[in-house]
Each structure stands twice: as C-alpha cells, then as structure tokens.
C-alpha cells in the first residue's frame with residue numbers, strides 16, 4: 631500500500647514564550663518532493679516555525695501530536711537530524727575552532743557542526759565530505775581553516791555540511807544574510823539546483839529575491855500566523871507585500887525572479 635502521509639504535517643500547533651503566544655499554526659503540510667518559501671517581516675515567527683520542525687521549539691502539549699513526520703509523531707531527535715539538513719546565517723558564528731573546512735562538512739554525518747570528540751571519521755566518511763564539496767564546486771576549500779574563509783565561502787561549506795548525510799529536506803534559514811552579490815549568487819544557484827533535482831527545500835527569508843524559480847509555493851507569515859499559503863505568482867504582488875511588511879513596496883519581476891523596491 632502506498633503511504634499517502636505528507637513528508638511533514640503541522641496541525642493546531644501553538645508556541646508560547648514569556649507568557650504570550652508567538653506562533654500558532656492551524657494547518658501546514660509539505661508533500662514529498664515539494665519546496666516552499668516562508669516570507670515575513672522581522673519577529674513574525676519564521677524561525678519559531680522552523681524550530682517546531684527541528685524540535686528546538688516545543689509546542690504546547692496536546693493529546694494528538696501537532697508535528698508529524700511521514701505520519702509519525704514518535705520520531706526521535708536522531709531521526710529528525712537524519713531527515714533534515716539545516717543551513718542558517720547564524721551557524722557560522724558558532725564555529726570557533728581552527729579546523730579544516732572538510733571537518734565541518736563531515737560533522738554533518740554526526741549531526742554536529744564539527745567532528746565530535748571521541749568520534750573517529752572513517753576514510754569513507756572523509757571521502758563523502760570531499761565528494762559533496764567537489765559537487766558544490768568548493769573542493770579547493772577542503773583543507774582550508776574554516777575560520778579563515780570569507781563569509782560566502784563558509785556559507786557554501788555549511789551547505790555541503792547540510793547535504794553530506796543526504797537529508798530528506800533542506801532548511802535554509804535566511805541563507806543570504808551577510809553575503810555579497812557573489813556569495814548570494816552561489817547560494818541561490820545551489821538552492822535552485824536542489825529544488826530542481828526534487829530535493830524539498832524549505833526557505834526562510836525576508837526577500838523575494840532569494841526565492842528560487844523552482845520554489846512555487848509561498849507562505850506569508852505575520853504576527854505569529856500564516857496569513858497566506860499559495861502560489862508565489864498570486865502572492866508576490868505590490869499590494870500583498872506592502873501589507874505584509876507594512877510599508878509601500880513595489881514588486882518587480884525580472885524573468886523568473888522577484889524583487890522588492892520602495893515606492
């Protein structure tokens with residue numbers, strides 16, 4: 631029998647912090663192979679939404695579990711780490727040790743940012759880390775000290791780390807923050823290629839420019855709520871964006887990308 635459960639389902643999930651509700655999700659499903667972008671202003675609840683999926687944020691308890699992976703509520707944290715590959719702009723700040731970039735990539739095989747103490751990396755695991763770096767065009771960075779890389783180079787190393795264990799879903803949490811146009815180009819191209827290859831990408835961003843042409847579905851988040859969920863063509867309008875961000879904005883479409891300009 632075919633399993634018709636979505637890859638991910640969030641239903642009636644509520645997150646409270648410091649005495650107030652910071653996120654409420656009535657219903658969200660991600661099908662196998664589907665990619666989606668979450669767009670919203672600062673403080674709207676996007677990272678909290680991702681935290682629900684990664685289990686870093688806990689919803690209020692209720693009898694029926696609010697977050698299901700392939701229909702299963704009882705997945706362990708290890709299962710979640712295996713299923714997800716996460717890239718965020720803040721991860722780089724957490725790296726404080728001088729290690730070769732390939733060790734950061736291999737760390738993804740252990741669900742950590744580097745190789746944990748007491749763990750030994752096999753030749754096969756090292757080869758896997760090198761192979762994924764080569765695939766992303768950053769093989770020349772493998773032996774470089776991670777702390778000496780530019781922000782753009784380090785971000786691409788973090789993408790390799792997120793991919794090294796062949797996850798079911800890739801989460802990009804504001805992946806272009808702090809990058810110059812070259813860095814943005816490579817990160818956006820990589821997201822496009824992954825989504826095109828059918829790897830589900832869950833992108834969190836403030837900017838429509840980051841949304842790869844292959845990502846068709848858009849969620850708009852504001853004040854801790856999903857205020858819209860639909861095709862990006864329908865939602866990326868000047869009127870909707872001005873309402874979402876609370877300032878007058880114009881949406882400009884250039885080929886298959888969208889951008890926001892002040893008006």
Ligand SMILES: Nc1ncnc2c1ncn2[C@@H]1O[C@H](COP(=O)(O)OP(=O)(O)OP(=O)(O)O)[C@@H](O)[C@H]1O
Nearest residue numbers: 647648652670671672673674675676677678679836
């Ligand atoms: N630990 C916390 N304690 C109190 N409030 C919190 C905490 N974490 C998040 N919040 C609040 O929850 C709301 C949603 O935060 P969240 O970080 O999810 O938003 P975001 O859309 O990711 O923001 P940004 O775009 O700035 O990263 C914000 O109002 C934030 O201040």
